[in-house]
Amino acid sequence: MNTKYIDLIDQSFDFPQPEFELQDKTLQFHGIDLMELVEQYGAPLKFTYLPQISNNIQRAKTWFSDAFKKHDYKGKYNYCYCTKSSHFKHVLEEALRNDIHIETSSAFDLDIVKSLKKAGKITNDTYVLSNGFKREQYILNVAELINSGHKNCIPIIDNYEELDLLSQEINKKFNVGIRIASEEEPKFEFYTSRLGIGYKNIVPFYKNQIQDNKQVELKMLHFFINTGIRDNAYYWNELAKCLKVYTSLKKICPTLDSLNIGGGFPIKNSLAFDFDYAYMVDEIVNQIKTVCDEEGVDTPNIFTEFGSFTVGESGGAIYEVLYQKQQNDREKWNMINSSFITTLPDTWAINKRFIMLPINRWNDSYERVLLGGLTCDSDDYYNSEQHVNAIYLPKYSKDKPLYIGFFNTGAYQETIGGFGGLQHCLIPSPKHILIQRNGNGDLTTEIFAEQQKSEDLLNILGYGSTEKVEAQTKFEKINYN
Structure with a gap:
C-alpha cells in the first residue's frame, strides 16, 4: 500500500x-x-x-529581452525592485548586483537610497521612482535627492497638490511621472484605487499643471493593478484603458517616453502552481506595440516594479x-x-x-x-x-x-x-x-x-535593561527550541 x-x-x-x-x-x-x-x-x-533574488531578476530580464526581439520592439526595459517588499540591506545589495533600479514608497526609503549611494551600490544613473502619497518629509527627501544631482529620481505624482509641493523645494528642472488611479476588480469594496489620478483627469492635469511649466517634464505614465499581472479579462481591459491614455498623452507631450506597468508577478504558492510568465510578458509587449503602432506614436520604454517576485x-x-x-x-x-x-x-x-x-x-x-x-x-x-x-x-x-x-x-x-x-x-x-x-x-x-531574548522585549516595554525582574528569568527558561 x-x-x-x-x-x-x-x-x-x-x-x-x-x-x-x-x-x-x-x-x-x-x-x-x-x-x-x-x-x-x-x-x-x-x-x-x-541567490534566488538574482535568479528571478535574470529570468524576468530574459523574458522581456526575448519579447522585444520577437516583436522588434523599440525601447528599453528597466527592472525596478519595490523596496517595501523587503528593505533589508542584504536584499537590496543582492538585487542591485543585477543592474536594476528601485521604487520607493515613503520618506525613509530615500534614506536607504542615500546609504546605498554612499556605499557605491547605486549612482545618479539609477532610476529611483518615488511612489505613494507624499507630504512634508517625503517631499523634502525627494527634493534633496534631485537637488544633489540624482537626475533619474522621478517622483510619481499621486494627487493634484504634489507637483506644487515638489516645485517649491526643488531648485532645478526635474522629471515626473503620473500614476493612473486604476479601477479595482468587482470583488473589491471600493471602485477606484485611492492612489493616483483618474483616467479621464490625466490629460487635463497635464495641460493645467505641466504643459507650460518650464521646471517640469513629464516622462512616465505609471499603471498599477493591485492584484498584479494576471491573464484575465480584468487585467487586459485595464491595460487597454491605460494604453489609450498613454497614446493620447504622448500626442501632446513629446517628453513622455516611458510606461511603468507596475503590479507584480505572482509567486509560487503550491507545488501545483502554474503560471506562464514568458507568455504574459510576450503578450504585454505585443499589446503595447500594437496600440502604439495603430495610434502612430513611438513605443515607450517599459518599466516594471517587481517586489514579491524579486524577493x-x-x-x-x-x-x-x-x-x-x-x-x-x-x-x-x-x-x-x-x-x-x-x-x-x-x-x-x-x-x-x-x-x-x-x-x-x-x-x-x-x-x-x-x-x-x-x-x-x-x-x-x-x-x-x-x-x-x-x-x-x-x-x-x-x-x-x-x-x-x-x-x-x-x-x-x-x-x-x-x-x-x-x-x-x-x-x-x-x-x-x-x-x-x-x-x-x-x-x-x-x-x-x-532569536529575541526577554530583555530585548522588556527594554521596549520600558522595564529597563538592568532590572533583574523575576518575570525575565522565568521567560528565559521557556524552551522555544
Whole structure:
C-alpha cells in the first residue's frame, strides 16, 4: 500500500521540482540540506537564500529581452525592485548586483537610497521612482535627492497638490511621472484605487499643471493593478484603458517616453502552481506595440516594479511540531514552536498561501491535521483555507521530532510582523539565517539576527535593561527550541 507521505506527494504533484527534492529522506531546498540547517541553528528558524533574488531578476530580464526581439520592439526595459517588499540591506545589495533600479514608497526609503549611494551600490544613473502619497518629509527627501544631482529620481505624482509641493523645494528642472488611479476588480469594496489620478483627469492635469511649466517634464505614465499581472479579462481591459491614455498623452507631450506597468508577478504558492510568465510578458509587449503602432506614436520604454517576485521565493521558515492535541473525533492540532501571527502575518491577515512541506520523515505514514501557533489567540492557525487543500503531514510521534517548512515567504513578512520589535503574546522573533553561495558554488551561512531574548522585549516595554525582574528569568527558561 502507498501509505507514506512521499507516496501522497508523488500521487498529487510532479515531484521533485526545480527547487525541491529529497536526499537521504529529508527535504532539500535549492540544494540546501534543511535538516542540517536545523541541526546547526535549531528551530524555529527563518532563512533567506540570496541567490534566488538574482535568479528571478535574470529570468524576468530574459523574458522581456526575448519579447522585444520577437516583436522588434523599440525601447528599453528597466527592472525596478519595490523596496517595501523587503528593505533589508542584504536584499537590496543582492538585487542591485543585477543592474536594476528601485521604487520607493515613503520618506525613509530615500534614506536607504542615500546609504546605498554612499556605499557605491547605486549612482545618479539609477532610476529611483518615488511612489505613494507624499507630504512634508517625503517631499523634502525627494527634493534633496534631485537637488544633489540624482537626475533619474522621478517622483510619481499621486494627487493634484504634489507637483506644487515638489516645485517649491526643488531648485532645478526635474522629471515626473503620473500614476493612473486604476479601477479595482468587482470583488473589491471600493471602485477606484485611492492612489493616483483618474483616467479621464490625466490629460487635463497635464495641460493645467505641466504643459507650460518650464521646471517640469513629464516622462512616465505609471499603471498599477493591485492584484498584479494576471491573464484575465480584468487585467487586459485595464491595460487597454491605460494604453489609450498613454497614446493620447504622448500626442501632446513629446517628453513622455516611458510606461511603468507596475503590479507584480505572482509567486509560487503550491507545488501545483502554474503560471506562464514568458507568455504574459510576450503578450504585454505585443499589446503595447500594437496600440502604439495603430495610434502612430513611438513605443515607450517599459518599466516594471517587481517586489514579491524579486524577493518572495528567497525566504523560508522552519518550525518544530511540539505536541498534538486531539480536540474532537475529527480534528488534530499540531502545535508549532512559534506563532503564525508573528512570523507569517499574511497567513492571518489575508489568508496568504505559502508552500508548506515537512522537512523530515517523508517515509512515514501521514495524517490530516490543523496547525496551531503558540499565542493564546484563536486566529493563530494555518489550515486548508490558507493552504488551498487539506493539510497532511507525517503522523505525529512524541519520540520522533517532526519539522515543517514554509517556503517563498521572503516578501513583507518581516516588515508587517514588526521585525525586531514587540510580538503578539511576547513570542520572540526566531533566529534569521542568510544563505549565499561562494565563488565555487558552495553554500555559506551566517546569522543575520539571533532569536529575541526577554530583555530585548522588556527594554521596549520600558522595564529597563538592568532590572533583574523575576518575570525575565522565568521567560528565559521557556524552551522555544
